[in-house]
Amino acid sequence: MADVPEILAELASVEMHAIQTSGNCIRNTTTDQFAGVVAGEIEDPRPTCELIRQWSTFHPEFAFLPRKFKIAVNAHPDVDRAATQVHDIGVFIVRNAAGERGYKIMVGGGLGRTPIVGSIIRDFLPHQDLIAYLDAVLRVYNLHGRRDNKYKARIKILVKALTPAVFAEQVEAEFKHLQGGPLTVPDAEFERLASFFTAPAYETLPASAELAAARAADPVLDNWVHRNVTTHKVPGYAIVTLSLKKTGIAPGDITAEQMEAVADLADRYSFGELRSTHEQNLVLADVRQSDLPALHAELKVLGFDTANIGFLTNIICCPGGDYCSLANAKSIPIAEAIQRRYQDLEEVYDLGPIDLNISGCMNACGHHHVGHIGILGVDKRGAEFYQVSLGGSAGHDASIGDILGPSFDAGDMAEVIEEVLNTYLDLRQPGEAFLATYRRVGIEPFKERVYANAD
Ligand code: SF4
Numbered sequence: 001m002a003d004v005p006e007i008l009a010e011l012a013s014v015e016m017h018a019i020q021t022s023g024n025c026i027r028n029t030t031t032d033q034f035a036g037v038v039a040g041e042i043e044d045p046r047p048t049c050e051l052i053r054q055w056s057t058f059h060p061e062f063a064f065l066p067r068k069f070k071i072a073v074n075a076h077p078d079v080d081r082a083a084t085q086v087h088d089i090g091v092f093i094v095r096n097a098a099g100e101r102g103y104k105i106m107v108g109g110g111l112g113r114t115p116i117v118g119s120i121i122r123d124f125l126p127h128q129d130l131i132a133y134l135d136a137v138l139r140v141y142n143l144h145g146r147r148d149n150k151y152k153a154r155i156k157i158l159v160k161a162l163t164p165a166v167f168a169e170q171v172e173a174e175f176k177h178l179q180g181g182p183l184t185v186p187d188a189e190f191e192r193l194a195s196f197f198t199a200p201a202y203e204t205l206p207a208s209a210e211l212a213a214a215r216a217a218d219p220v221l222d223n224w225v226h227r228n229v230t231t232h233k234v235p236g237y238a239i240v241t242l243s244l245k246k247t248g249i250a251p252g253d254i255t256a257e258q259m260e261a262v263a264d265l266a267d268r269y270s271f272g273e274l275r276s277t278h279e280q281n282l283v284l285a286d287v288r289q290s291d292l293p294a295l296h297a298e299l300k301v302l303g304f305d306t307a308n309i310g311f312l313t314n315i316i317c318c319p320g321g322d323y324c325s326l327a328n329a330k331s332i333p334i335a336e337a338i339q340r341r342y343q344d345l346e347e348v349y350d351l352g353p354i355d356l357n358i359s360g361c362m363n364a365c366g367h368h369h370v371g372h373i374g375i376l377g378v379d380k381r382g383a384e385f386y387q388v389s390l391g392g393s394a395g396h397d398a399s400i401g402d403i404l405g406p407s408f409d410a411g412d413m414a415e416v417i418e419e420v421l422n423t424y425l426d427l428r429q430p431g432e433a434f435l436a437t438y439r440r441v442g443i444e445p446f447k448e449r450v451y452a453n454a455d
Contacts, residue, residue: 030049086394279316
């Protein structure tokens with residue numbers, strides 16, 4: 001605690017702060033970790049995030065809301081990497097039939113003890129009206145959100161109680177007072193905000209023949225590029241995800257020395273920029289394709305080369321009972337037990353894309369509700385047990401997982417997950433991913449097999 005003032009002072013020296021990271025206010029706005037560099041975006045979402053940040057920071061009217069408030073922005077029509085639909089407000093950058101830029105607005109999503117996917121209250125909002133509309137949403141919530149019960153104070157409870165349609169009507173009524181007023185954002189302001197996110201000094205690069213040759217000669221490199229590297233919108237560059245999911249290390253953990261080494265990699269390979277992901281990994285967003293073999297070799301030394309992004313062992317795991325005083329159960333040993341059972345990467349790849357998320361209590365920091373497989377630590381008469389849910393998704397097809405049934409002992413968890421996955425392997429159709437199979441067959445076959453074998 002004594003070090004905190006110094007830490008804050010050092011953060012301030014590099015333009016970072018912890019203001020509004022706690023309290024019943026609008027928290028930090030989040031977006032895709034590949035924002036501005038990934039192919040296929042409608043536009044870079046960061047200027048929109050910056051607009052929301054400047055509006056919400058120190059906003060005097062919204063400094064004491066009924067409860068905390070989180071906003072996420074998505075700009076990719078095919079992928080949602082920011083779990084946007086389970087935020088208090090989800091802002092989706094869209095274009096209408098006339099090609100005009102605007103936003104689709106969802107409200108009332110969230111996890112925790114009442115998990116809900118948000119509801120659309122506006123299909124298309126002209127871009128200049130974003131702040132006036134968000135102001136209207138916040139005003140309705142500030143006025144009518146419950147302040148008598150902390151567990152019923154989030155906007156999702158209000159939206160559910162009123163129904164999304166009635167909530168939307170109230171927002172539209174408030175918005176009428178604000179539309180066209182001083183909260184209107186002129187295009188020049190969007191341009192000013194966009195100027196904070198200028199592209200680094202990209203070179204004009206030919207397709208890398210060197211990389212193709214290196215991949216052909218080294219199957220390990222080839223596999224890593226296939227799994228952990230994402231297509232960049234600028235030819236000759238690549239987006240690299242550093243996997244912090246090595247078995248035996250708590251998911252997402254990195255030492256100060258490793259962090260220094262990664263900062264050095266960022267300087268040498270990615271214009272000095274490093275990004276973090278809510279899936280607990282790190283990203284170098286602007287790597288020359290010709291540098292990928294050298295970067296891969298350096299990541300190998302650091303242990304961040306595990307080629308498991310998007311697969312079972314890339315587990316999201318909260319700190320749980322090892323560190324968190326709110327926990328009902330430990331999370332980290334469960335992640336490790338599952339990773340140890342699935343050490344063979346070929347077996348992991350055969351299972352296809354799977355999100356497995358673990359939380360140590362119903363606060364759901366590990367996003368277990370939206371894991372294709374979710375694990376929740378529960379307390380049963382002082383003992384640690386684990387509830388499994390299936391069929392969640394944090395993407396554009398967001399859904400809350402269904403609870404499989406009675407909870408399991410810690411020692412059985414790796415086997416339980418194996419039974420779930422074997423059920424999938426038996427039932428899947430050619431090329432069908434876990435989530436698609438689950439949605440086709442439902443929970444019953446999983447339940448039957450897991451509990452039959454548990455008896
Ligand atoms: S989910 Fe619960 S146990 Fe895990 S970090 Fe959050 S509050 Fe702590």
